Amino acid sequence: MRVDESLSARQGNLFIVSGPSGAGKGTLVRALLARVPDLWLSVSSTTRAPRPGEEEGIHYFFLSRKEFDRKVESGGFLEWAEVHSNRYGTSRDVVERKIDQGRQVVLEIDPQGAQQVKERMPQSVLIFVNAPDLSELRKRLFGRGSETEEQIEARMARAIEEMELAGLYDFVITNDDVVRATDELVGIIDSYADKAPGA
Ligand code: 5GP
Numbered sequence: 001m002r003v004d005e006s007l008s009a010r011q012g013n014l015f016i017v018s019g020p021s022g023a024g025k026g027t028l029v030r031a032l033l034a035r036v037p038d039l040w041l042s043v044s045s046t047t048r049a050p051r052p053g054e055e056e057g058i059h060y061f062f063l064s065r066k067e068f069d070r071k072v073e074s075g076g077f078l079e080w081a082e083v084h085s086n087r088y089g090t091s092r093d094v095v096e097r098k099i100d101q102g103r104q105v106v107l108e109i110d111p112q113g114a115q116q117v118k119e120r121m122p123q124s125v126l127i128f129v130n131a132p133d134l135s136e137l138r139k140r141l142f143g144r145g146s147e148t149e150e151q152i153e154a155r156m157a158r159a160i161e162e163m164e165l166a167g168l169y170d171f172v173i174t175n176d177d178v179v180r181a182t183d184e185l186v187g188i189i190d191s192y193a194d195k196a197p198g199a
Contacts, residue, residue, distance in 0.1 A: 012103040013192045014095070014121060017185070018114035019129035020162040021083070022137065024175045028129055029108045031182040036189055040103045042095055045071065048086035079109065079116035088113070104189065111162045118168070123198035127188060128169035132176045134160065
């Protein structure tokens with residue numbers, strides 16, 4: 001009997017780690033990759049300037065606004081969003097290729113982008129990382145003393161809106177303790193190790 005290759009080739013899963021900025025999703029994803037090294041983390045494109053120590057193609061692909069917008073127009077992004085006046089996007093072709101190759105793919109993106117991916121690829125797994133609680137977040141923002149009361153209220157309003165999106169997610173992790181939260185994240189990814197997307 002001839003084995004149909006298209007049936008035997010198994011696609012990888014797409015995991016989207018998202019949540020309000022300040023919830024610590026970057027730290028969690030780094031800890032996740034150290035524990036599950038065969039995951040493939042997508043490198044986003046951004047219009048923001050590199051921070052000290054950030055390298056082209058490793059942390060981000062740094063694009064001019066013109067280059068970014070050209071890629072938007074040509075449909076090169078699976079999703080994109082404006083976050084704090086800069087644009088960020090996930091390249092469509094490389095993510096689709098990795099999934100087709102059977103890799104487990106991780107995106108670390110903001111909630112607007114996460115919603116776009118879930119709409120386009122409903123089989124993707126949405127994981128929402130939440131800050132411990134709102135009063136803690138407000139306390140931290142005031143404690144920093146670097147923002148006006150108006151800016152703090154704007155950030156709080158955005159965090160509340162983003163937390164309300166948690167209901168759309170497949171999993172919600174509260175980042176109250178990095179080690180515990182990483183264990184939870186690893187457990188979720190492991191539970192998909194033998195599962196085809198959408199199964
Ligand atoms: P930062 O400038 O601190 O590296 O990232 C700012 C925010 O942009 C973070 O919340 C991060 O998750 C989000 N982000 C990074 N890459 C992407 C992306 O490709 N798409 C979207 N929608 N958000 C992204």
